[in-house]
Amino acid sequence: MPIIPTNGLKEISKDFSNIINNTNLITPYNPDYDEGNGASIKSIEFLKKILKEKYRYGELFNQVKLKKEIVKLNRRN
Numbered sequence: 001m002p003i004i005p006t007n008g009l010k011e012i013s014k015d016f017s018n019i020i021n022n023t024n025l026i027t028p029y030n031p032d033y034d035e036g037n038g039a040s041i042k043s044i045e046f047l048k049k050i051l052k053e054k055y056r057y058g059e060l061f062n063q064v065k066l067k068k069e070i071v072k073l074n075r076r077n
Helices: 006-011 014-022 033-052 063-076
Strands: none
């Protein structure tokens, strides 16, 4: 079940919209504002933990790729 904010429904492709509207294959979940806001805050906090303790969470993502991405982020900052 894809999570698609209500405002995001206008951004999906015509094909994807057609599948949603004319089949029972995909039923998007549309969180309300408070739920979406809370999920965003939790995601940001989790990402901060990952960046702070990068090697502890490396296996979640493929440690080699994660290390490369962290190096890229550090170079930007």
